Amino acid sequence: MARKGPDYATPVRRILVSLLVLALLSIFLFWQIDSPRAERMRSAFIDRFVPSFEWVTMPVTKLSRMVAGFQSYARLYEQNQELRRELQKMSAWKEAAVQLEQENAKLLAQNNVRIDPALTSVSGVVMTDSGTAFRQSVLLNVGARDGILDGWATMDGLGLVGRISGVGQTTSRVMLLTDPSSRMPVTILPSGQHALLTGDNTALPALDFIESPENIRPGDRVVSSGDGGVFPAGLLVGQVALASDGRLRVRLAADYGRLEFLRVLRSHPAERLADTGLLIPPPPADFIGPPMPPAMNLDTPNPAAANPELAAEPDPAGAADD
Known part of the structure; x- marks a missing residue:
């Protein structure tokens, strides 16, 4: 079997971790020192190194802006949908108003029609x-x-x-x-x-x-x-x-x-005339012209027979002759 070489990674890792811990502890202690000199050193450190870390925070800033933009887009979409619903309601009201306006115009037009007052x-x-x-x-x-x-x-x-x-x-x-x-x-x-x-x-x-x-x-x-x-x-x-x-x-x-x-x-039916003879007026009372002859009765040729009073009356001329 091949023999393993010395392991240098573990000691180096331990040394680096120890140095990092010491550095952080030193920075912490240094940040806690209440001294004008330490304050000036801290200000100088911040002015020197902190602005250069903007590239680190830029992705986070961009991501937060994208999230805010998506949230704003979602709110705009909801508002758009609500406006669409309100527009549909307004369209229905507009149609109802137009129909009422047309009905009102037709009724007004009927009232303006001039016909016979008797109708x-x-x-x-x-x-x-x-x-x-x-x-x-x-x-x-x-x-x-x-x-x-x-x-x-x-x-x-x-x-x-x-x-x-x-x-x-x-x-x-x-x-x-x-x-x-x-x-x-x-x-x-x-x-x-x-x-x-x-x-x-x-x-x-x-x-x-x-x-x-x-x-x-x-x-x-x-x-x-x-x-x-x-x-x-x-x-x-x-x-x-x-x-x-x-x-x-x-x-x-x-x-x-x-x-x-x-x-x-x-409408009512027109009045009908029952007697058309009334349309011909009677003759005037004063007739212009010669007087009409008196009517004679042909059935009674003797006037005395027709009038008994004339027969009973004595003739004055005959009485004188007697």
């Missing part, structure tokens, strides 16, 4: 669109309990929408002007032409039976004529529009895309 109204909310491919209608949340009658006209904040075509106890159906079975007499202003507004399941109902089409221009105002007694006269319907096929149609004033509130107009 009172009942406001209702459109619950659902019950229209189909062959029928255009909506349902209102007012019915017979609110005094709604079949045939009454309905308007939104801009113009005429349709008429009541079915009444329940709490709901009623409104047949729109675009319904294929809708027929409405209208007047075109300013020419005063009469026509029939015919629904054909499109957004632009057609004008039929126009008296003089050459007197009508696109943009003319279309109002209800009141003929037939279904719709009151003078209600705004829309404006005349010229279709691509050359046919005259009506661009409706009512906003059919956003029907939320409708006004049901209480």
Whole structure:
């Protein structure tokens, strides 16, 4: 077996540790000496060696700054998430405010519509669109309990929408002007032409039976004529529009895309005259002309027979002859 050499590492390690302990103990004792000279020596030692140890503390400083930066980033991330949640809540409130503003504008528009003062109204909310491919209608949340009658006209904040075509106890159906079975007499202003507004399941109902089409221009105002007694006269319907096929149609004033509130107009049938003879006035009391001859009775040729008093009265001329 190979023989081991002398072990020098252990004694050297012991000597170095002993010297380090003595040096540290000396520094400790020297630092505890309360003397002006020792204080000046300690200040000089600190000024000489301590600033040069910044490179030792730099990693620790950088690490502490990185930790503070990560903590700040975490706080910023939490604040960002909280701001996002608040923004979502604000977006929901904004949407609700916009909807309320639109509803308020529509209600104000309904109040600003000028109609006949004799026409009172009942406001209702459109619950659902019950229209189909062959029928255009909506349902209102007012019915017979609110005094709604079949045939009454309905308007939104801009113009005429349709008429009541079915009444329940709490709901009623409104047949729109675009319904294929809708027929409405209208007047075109300013020419005063009469026509029939015919629904054909499109957004632009057609004008039929126009008296003089050459007197009508696109943009003319279309109002209800009141003929037939279904719709009151003078209600705004829309404006005349010229279709691509050359046919005259009506661009409706009512906003059919956003029907939320409708006004049901209480209209009453016009009074009917029972006796048309009263329209002919009697002749005046003072008749200008010769007097009418007295009426004679042909059945009594003898005036005395017709009047017994004349027969009983004596003739003065005959008495004188006797």
